[in-house]
Amino acid sequence: MPRRHLHITGTDGAALRAALRDLRTKLGVPREFPAEVLAEAERAARGPRLPEYDATELPLFTIDPPASVDLDQAMHLARRPGGGYRVHYAIADVAAFVTPGGPLDAEAHRRVTTLYFPDERVPLHPAPLSEGAASLLPDRTRPALLWRLDLDPDGRAEAVDVRRALVRSRAKLDYDGVQKAIDTGTAEEPLALLKDIGRLREALERERGGISLNVPEQEIVGHDGGYRLGYRAPLPADGWNAQISLMTGMAAADLMLAAGTGILRTLPTAPDGAVGRLRRAAKALRIDWPHHVPYAELVRSLDPHRPAHAAFLQECTSLLRGAGYTVFTGGQTPDPAVHAAVAAPYTHCTAPLRRLVDRYTGELCVAAAAGAGTPEWVLSALAALPREMAEGTRLANTAERESVDLVEAALLQDRVGEAFEATVIDVRDGEPLVGTVQLADPAVVGRVESAGPALPLGERVRVRLKQADPGTAKVLFALA
Template sequence: MTGPADTPLRASLCELRTELGLPDDFPAEVLAEAAQAAKDPAVSAHEDATDLPFLTIDPPTSTDLDQAMHLERRRHGYRVHYAIADVAAFVRPGGALDTEAHRRVTTLYFPDGKVPLHPILLSEGAASLLPGQTRPAALWRIDLDTEGGVVATSVRRALVRSRAKLDYAGVQRQIDTGTAEESLALLRDIGRLREEQEVARGGISLNVPEQEIVAHDGTYGLEFRAPLPADGWNAQLSLLTGMAAAHLMAETGTGILRTLPVAPDGAVARLRRSADALHIDWPHHVPYAQVVRSLDPRRADHAAFLQECTTLLRGAGYTVFDHGELPTPAVHAAVADLYTHCTAPLRRLVDRYAAELCLAAVAEHDPPEWVLAALPGLPKEMADGTRRANTVERECVDLVEAALLKDRIGEIFDAYVVDVADQEPTTGTVHIDDPAVVARIDGGDTKLPLGERLRVRLTQADPGSSKVLFAPA
């Protein structure tokens, strides 16, 4: 862990906020509008669905809860009730809140706090699907057949009430021990069916261990968190809703999609070379997605290959379409279907607009003028916001890594090589288990062994520049 009075790290985090031009707080008029909206949200058109016993699944400390679910069996399949926080009930188009949201675009997460998309009294209060509270939502109902295929989709405005806030580890434990009530137990059944549907359409979800900053008593550390099966099952419900929303928009001819082009042949060929170097069995007749699903991220060579696989997922963006003409490409290559972002409106600007387009589609009326007016500018806004969020995430991890290691220059660590530069095989990236660090390595004259264990020496760790560098020991 970093020291409790680690002023270089805290100063560097402050400098990062300044460099990116991030706001310290919300303007007074935004806070005033949020306070009024919290007292008097626009809910006159919302039906009462508080009889459905919803629950949420999020990290233990999260309070900006976008999604709640209730799962049930049908005679020939399943029904997914998926409630998404209705931010439009609180944000007046063209008002101070709306303008500020377009300036911020996404919630940004730092080790010592967050820069939220909306004021906390909304995002973690009146608009959040907190347990025991009645909240406005865009309520999706998606019916599935016995194999998990979609047979019917609808979405309406409704008032919902979550009964419980659960976390992933607790959900996994309840399901594994057979103590989960039926609605929660069905998460495994439906999640697995949707994973099979993903395989059938050629989609892919990468099970890559995530490097996370953890806070404890004012200090920070890093951990690798391997996703639990419950993470994947829960993600399948979000993907299901995003695909359903995209198809609704496609049917009406107006919308915004999350797109990802198919990886070029050169990228796939490079990945095959990596598979050979890592001794990953990849027969030519076997699809890439099938190979990925056979891997165990706990193995060093498999984890290295999974890291390499992320190169095929670059280039995602947002694309607007109108007059019934879908863009090219229209499909998200990793999802292998039409897809949009619509399940995190408390933390991501575009989701509020996607919800309005879908609500209008089901009601068979034109989208609101404020949605149509903003639609053309959303792809650039989201691209800029996403880039900023990625920069914050990467820089924060780099800064914490440097702070953790600043007093350990010259020490030797056990590592494995997860990436090697194509044109310069003496440079690459290593993965250290303890502490959980992913950093650059300069091999000097030594060609780095991709996917193999390597003893490395720490040569640089500067919290001021967020630079960590290793060399072969």
């Protein structure tokens, strides 16, 4: 979709900021860290448990949004003599700072994940760690879990290792800058190889039947002391970077499966009814989907900048519901063991500063790669992790969606009664008069109701704003 913005500034944003504070209270979001947690974090920041292996000679770099300071991953990419590639991928070693069973550990289990709001970020770990001593900031020596993945010329992993190491990032890059450097041919080889390896991994994803949805994202952006909404279609560099993380998550899953103990990120195969619903949506959107064409192949052929295609990609997210975490011990193969969208065993292991489970999968993988036993503090926590992560993920999703609802309402509160051009991107099952519309300008996605006829999925329609009141009512449109 077009990237167009509307924003709130100055006193117009005061009510929104108050509504966001009320939202955090309603959701029970943790506020300040307790004094004993902060004290432990500050002590740990001054004296982490450091590894013996020194890999600071590797010229690693990070790729993150420009304002990010909680940097979980850094990479270095190189060609291997004789063909193929070597990927070094450093992941922040949070376990070097957290003592199992201590106040910092208990607080992380209470918070589970970092929460993002338009006006502030509620971190998993205190700032002295998440924005300081544990973050892979440039020109800072840090403890990390250093993955080494040797790939053949087609991008397949031939050998995998992970160990604790001291690392030192040389540069903090952002997606727009990376894309520009690669497109203009000014990127040095370690960065230029991101495109080569990323595209090879995308080809392997197609081969195994996996799928990455290139859905335009609605985003909240800070602007002149207020906020604005926009749509952001991911850049190719986003996808290439994601492939490095996916590859590491797959390698981690394989290590744990071979060791017989671990926790996987799993997603069951979508039921036939869900795929049938997508076929009906494709027909309504006038998207040609021959029966011999697999779902993943169709999705890769779509252009997210075309409204009908963007609407269908939004519908495709329904197949990703039901993801969870599966623990296995004693050498038993878990069921399910595969993430249906990845089309392979997979786990979360690359964002330990922002997600609790990644600290545990990292520890499991280090032990597996070394042929060592799993630490007792990891084994004792495994059984509860799926429930903890599910609760944390639900809270994070609710916080994100309700934050967007509040911003939308604040942006539109003075425009009740106005008409807008929109595209119907969803129609509720069994209720053809209720659905969702996506406006191009302003960048709003909201509920729509029709008094009749049925909402035309994928069609351009004219809608009238019925309500928009931050803090009391979500945005609601009526078919004009």
